[in-house]
Amino acid sequence: MVKAPPDHTPMAVDSQESSSFESMMPITSPNQLPIHSMRKKIIQTVFTNDCCIFLGETGCGKTTQIPRFLYEAREKKFKSVLNKKPHRNKNLICCTQPRRVAAISVAERVASEVNQKCGQLVGYSVRFDEAVTRQTKIKYMTDGMLLREALLDPNLRQYSIIILDEAHERTLHTDLLFGIVKQALEYRKKSKKNPLHILVMSATMNVDLFSNYFNQAPVLYLQGRQYPIDVFHVQESQTDYIHASLITLFQIHRSKPLNEGILIFLTGQDEIDSTCKTIKHIVASGTESLEPILVLPLYANMTTMKQMLVFKQTPMNIRKVIVSTNIGETSITIPGIRHVIDCGCVKIKTFNPQTGLELLQVQKISQAQAWQRTGRAGRECPGACYRMYTEEEYEKLAPTPIPELLRCNLATAALQILAMGITNISNFDFVSKPDEKSIAAALRELIYLRAVQASNDNTYELTDDGRKMACFPLDPKLSRCLLASSDLGCLEEMLKLVSIMSVDTIFLTSSNINEKMKMQRQKFTMNEGDHLTLLNVYKTFIANKKTKEWCQMNKINRRNLLRACAIRKQLRRICVELQLNIKSCGTKFSSVRQALAHGLFMNVAEYFKENDYRTINDRHIVKIHPSSVLFGAKPSLVVFTELIQTTKRFIRDITVVEPEWLLESNPDYFKTRLSSK
């Protein structure tokens, strides 16, 4: 059953998979896909095994075609044997995706291929959006959505086939699902009715890891359709990848036809904005007569309108150059790209459980990521990739990125695992097991938050509050804030605040942030700190009918604020279900700050000296982030949402608190820690 892996040649990619924007591209008839020649083998492998692994690069059509194959094969079998269809709304086939847009757009595509509307036979389910009816048999969903369902039914009984797609990305949710579906598989095998089949789909890496995890599950290799991509490495190691990228860019620009688009991968907003400026400057300076270039930045914290510019067709006599973060790696597919320039680096957040510090830093990419970037050059036709690192340097890169589960705070994951009735986290069957210290740190945090209590033998159980906290799609610290605000009579305010804290920054930032903009911002400033300031923005946004004009005038990211509104609605519904005390405190904001202190009491810093603060928990010396409204002020005691190290250690989103609040809410914790009093 196992075939030899294909050569690791440049990947081929087409428009069959991922991203909502691809519907703009010409659709290839699915019958042309090479995967159809393997149909029989695919069906046989899935139905004769509990679990199997399919490997295939993007573009082999596995995401769109395989669920359909399996559905059709099963229908045929049922019709011939029983002459009737399986039960309604059971025996679903689901296929998980790490991203919402992928789940939705693939579902829409497959629905149209069977000449139906989305939500009939083929549907999707993502947060805030669902197209599923009683007729639905094939359901595309985000991995996080299936994880939510697993909290209600850990055995996932409405599914007969579960496909974990894009498993190589090793997202937190997919990794947790590995353990959950494995357990469900064993349970359903024992119960002997309603058998479950698991299918893991991945790019060509981690084969042994996945196969071994599922007791030597068989592996099937799927051939992709390949557009060749030429890969070039620099001859000598580069110290300045931006400079190297610029030189490469202009070499391509001088020698290649203008209709061939160029995609440059860099690491962050500042770097991208300044590089775009430099490119424009070089072209405009006219020291060398160059053909015109349209330079467009691309990163997540831009308005949707600005992001959409990269999809626009460029006139024939202008070169399109996109300078992007790794949002351009998987999330957004840009048409017309023939050349990729890869700086070899990525900005990534890591968490150190020992120190509780989050680090946001530039790191080298993995080999897998290098190929993912390379693949972006050949989505429509042959292309080229220019790597700003030597071949030797490439060989030294880690083969795959570190799974998210191994580099994040595990508190939320631990709470979810406990909520599914698994009392010993260390016994949870992780694909890649996190450090015992990380698990211990997460449990300690949950105990402090009174979500969990230790019973004997290394086992833990949820408290009543913990069960409630697990219902919220939030960091447990924020769930605690909600419960506290219910007691303090300010849940309405906290719902708004927690929702804003769940989205990216609502302020538009750019390098040309001017004084006028700062003045606009100051209108919202509350002296008690950033949290009440954010709440103020939210309220003013609502009072101004959520209009685009108001957002533009105040340099507010409307997309993120609207998202916060949707989150608030969802959280409020959960509060109603949990019968919390939904009240407003009016203008008595001190209760909001007190409720914040109840959830964020592990994030407290006291004034130390000059511009330095010291955290109560681990005695780190930190500074107030310049984006804070309290920057420059020196309150003696604050709580903060986030402690992150970039160039320095910063605390972000800060509120002034009173020592009494802390002592009253968690006397044991603070008795020994607070130096004042």
Added chain:
DNA sequence: GAGCACTGC
């Protein structure tokens, strides 16, 4: 007086 990558429930 610095400047946050990307997902997801």
